[in-house]
Amino acid sequence: MIVEDAAARSVEEELAAEFDAVVIGAGVSGLYQLYKLRELGLKVRVFETGTGIGGTWYWNRYPGARFDSESYSYGYSFSQELLEEWNWDERFASQPETERYLNYVADKFDLRRDIQFRSRVAAAHYREETRRWDVTLEDGRRYSTRFLITAIGVLSAPTMPRIPGVETFRGQFCHTHYWPKEPVTFAGKHVAVIGTGATAIQAITEIAKTVGHLTVFQRTPNWAAPLHNDKIGEEEMRRIRASYPEIFARCNDTPGCFIHAPDPRATYEVTQEEREAFFEKLYAEPGFGIWQGNFRDILVDHQANALISDFVARKIRQRVKDPAVAEKLIPKNHGFGTRRVPLESGYYEVYNQPNVKLVDINETPIERITPTGIKTSGAEYEFDLIIYATGFDAITGSFDRIEIRGIDGVLLKQKWKDGPQTFLGILVEGFPNLLMVMGPHAGLGNFPRAAEYSVDWVTGLVRHAHDRGVTRVEATAAGVADWTEHVLATGEGLLMNEIDSWMTGVNRNVAGKQTRKIMRYSGGHPAFREHCDAVAADGYRKLALA
Numbered sequence: 001m002i003v004e005d006a007a008a009r010s011v012e013e014e015l016a017a018e019f020d021a022v023v024i025g026a027g028v029s030g031l032y033q034l035y036k037l038r039e040l041g042l043k044v045r046v047f048e049t050g051t052g053i054g055g056t057w058y059w060n061r062y063p064g065a066r067f068d069s070e071s072y073s074y075g076y077s078f079s080q081e082l083l084e085e086w087n088w089d090e091r092f093a094s095q096p097e098t099e100r101y102l103n104y105v106a107d108k109f110d111l112r113r114d115i116q117f118r119s120r121v122a123a124a125h126y127r128e129e130t131r132r133w134d135v136t137l138e139d140g141r142r143y144s145t146r147f148l149i150t151a152i153g154v155l156s157a158p159t160m161p162r163i164p165g166v167e168t169f170r171g172q173f174c175h176t177h178y179w180p181k182e183p184v185t186f187a188g189k190h191v192a193v194i195g196t197g198a199t200a201i202q203a204i205t206e207i208a209k210t211v212g213h214l215t216v217f218q219r220t221p222n223w224a225a226p227l228h229n230d231k232i233g234e235e236e237m238r239r240i241r242a243s244y245p246e247i248f249a250r251c252n253d254t255p256g257c258f259i260h261a262p263d264p265r266a267t268y269e270v271t272q273e274e275r276e277a278f279f280e281k282l283y284a285e286p287g288f289g290i291w292q293g294n295f296r297d298i299l300v301d302h303q304a305n306a307l308i309s310d311f312v313a314r315k316i317r318q319r320v321k322d323p324a325v326a327e328k329l330i331p332k333n334h335g336f337g338t339r340r341v342p343l344e345s346g347y348y349e350v351y352n353q354p355n356v357k358l359v360d361i362n363e364t365p366i367e368r369i370t371p372t373g374i375k376t377s378g379a380e381y382e383f384d385l386i387i388y389a390t391g392f393d394a395i396t397g398s399f400d401r402i403e404i405r406g407i408d409g410v411l412l413k414q415k416w417k418d419g420p421q422t423f424l425g426i427l428v429e430g431f432p433n434l435l436m437v438m439g440p441h442a443g444l445g446n447f448p449r450a451a452e453y454s455v456d457w458v459t460g461l462v463r464h465a466h467d468r469g470v471t472r473v474e475a476t477a478a479g480v481a482d483w484t485e486h487v488l489a490t491g492e493g494l495l496m497n498e499i500d501s502w503m504t505g506v507n508r509n510v511a512g513k514q515t516r517k518i519m520r521y522s523g524g525h526p527a528f529r530e531h532c533d534a535v536a537a538d539g540y541r542k543l544a545l546a
């Protein structure tokens with residue numbers, strides 16, 4: 001019998017299912033975590049809600065979905081063979097290409113046999129008497145594991161807007177995260193997009209190419225900058241392959257693990273002409289350079305930030321023909337780069353099309369979704385298709401959706417109600433043997449670079465425990481207090497932390513997420529690694545091991 005995935009196993013086999021480690025999530029992080037734990041010879045199972053490999057790149061199939069990271073800086077670095085074999089088609093790969101890549105990885109390393117799809121983990125309870133976790137799936141199946149490893153993503157818990165009447169709409173509707181696998185056409189249709197974040201900006205640009213009529217409902221405009229995507233030809237791929245060591249070394253050195261590093265100069269150290277020329281250069285270059293490779297002070301100094309914001313605002317005014325629409329598209333409540341910068345490929349020009357309308361819902365709020373469309377305080381619109389590009393309950397959302405209970409039944413969601421408290425973004429006091437790959441208070445950035453490190457660190461700890469017969473690993477209260485204090489300190493002075501966004505844990509569509517919290521480590525990845533390396537080199541003495 002060919003076992004397609006772990007869900008096809010027999011009932012007898014399942015009942016005996018006791019694992020050394022359970023990994024939740026089969027995205028970039030979970031796949032690599034499985035690979036590494038297998039190297040230790042452990043009995044591992046991955047549980048995944050979806051029916052396929054890829055996490056973000058499995059779910060988000062909306063038109064226009066693609067990287068803002070350079071493809072060749074995003075792929076895994078752990079296997080030379082993989083680096084030799086895989087050719088990237090585009091500088092910034094589209095969702096289908098990345099999904100293909102992650103499936104290729106899963107097949108190459110024979111990962112599927114330990115992955116159980118259609119298996120949402122609903123609850124995980126720690127049992128002190130066995131020093132193990134009881135894991136319960138949504139359908140009631142139960143398993144036991146020594147280590148519970150979360151690889152559940154930072155942008156994987158989608159949120160719908162809190163608008164009455166969503167369920168009454170008689171046309172087609174979907175959230176961008178749950179985009180159908182079957183093709184969706186737009187020609188001749190009246191389409192609404194609610195939201196103007198990174199996802200919406202990609203989707204709107206693509207949909208506008210064929211749509212009958214498009215109406216965009218905007219609450220908060222974002223500062224977007226050009227992506228400048230291109231194909232990667234054979235010769236360029238050869239050059240990239242030859243320079244992988246330098247590319248990964250470069251990513252290791254930069255604060256966000258991107259190939260872009262802040263310019264060492266401050267904004268006011270150069271003349272106005274030099275500054276303008278530098279901004280122009282960055283605007284004309286591919287990728288996140290304008291955000292991650294700009295003057296070193298644009299994200300900490302209000303005046304410096306105002307200059308780059310003014311530069312990008314001028315670009316928007318040049319690109320959008322109707323001055324009133326241009327003004328609506330220019331953010332007024334936050335400066336450039338203080339929220340995650342969406343990269344675009346003709347987004348602003350979409351609003352020059354006669355069949356595209358921008359509705360500012362601050363002026364005319366949406367009152368309800370009706371059976372035929374959307375009613376605002378100013379008008380009633382009819383649609384064939386409504387697209388909710390309303391984002392995610394970021395960073396802690398996917399944790400909140402699992403009933404994770406530690407010692408004495410304490411609920412993790414409750415423990416974190418005033419903000420995450422972790423040790424290195426990996427461990428939580430009171431939740432022994434729970435290890436988080438890319439958990440809250442770890443550093444964000446070019447994701448796989450940081451995730452590979454996180455997985456390697458987690459694997460090192462599991463190996464250490466396994467080799468010494470240690471059956472219980474836990475963060476100490478002092479360790480958590482120190483790390484939390486350090487994370488808060490590194491966030492001080494950052495303009496980003498003065499702004500409501502998913503980066504600061506604010507989501508107006510989620511109850512209890514209206515106040516800003518520090519959700520991520522902002523000291524830069526090189527410093528993050530130094531902290532984690534030091535703990536491992538010291539034999540994990542900062543943890544309670546038993």
Ligand SMILES: Cc1cc2nc3c(=O)[nH]c(=O)nc-3n(C[C@H](O)[C@H](O)[C@H](O)COP(=O)(O)OP(=O)(O)OC[C@H]3O[C@@H](n4cnc5c(N)ncnc54)[C@H](O)[C@@H]3O)c2cc1C
Pocket residue numbers: 024025026027028029030047048049050054055056057058060065066067068069119120121122151152153154155156199398401402438445446447448451
């Ligand atoms: C549209 C979009 C574009 C992005 N672009 C970039 C980019 O250009 N560069 C970049 O670095 N990052 C980007 N990101 C961030 C992206 O999430 C990461 O790059 C990366 O894919 C995260 O991998 P992961 O494995 O940690 O999490 P995910 O890919 O989110 O995978 C987590 C998996 O866990 C599963 N899961 C969650 N909860 C449960 C549960 N209770 N039970 C079972 N399974 C569960 C989910 O179904 C999901 O498949 C983007 C994100 C989005 C949404």
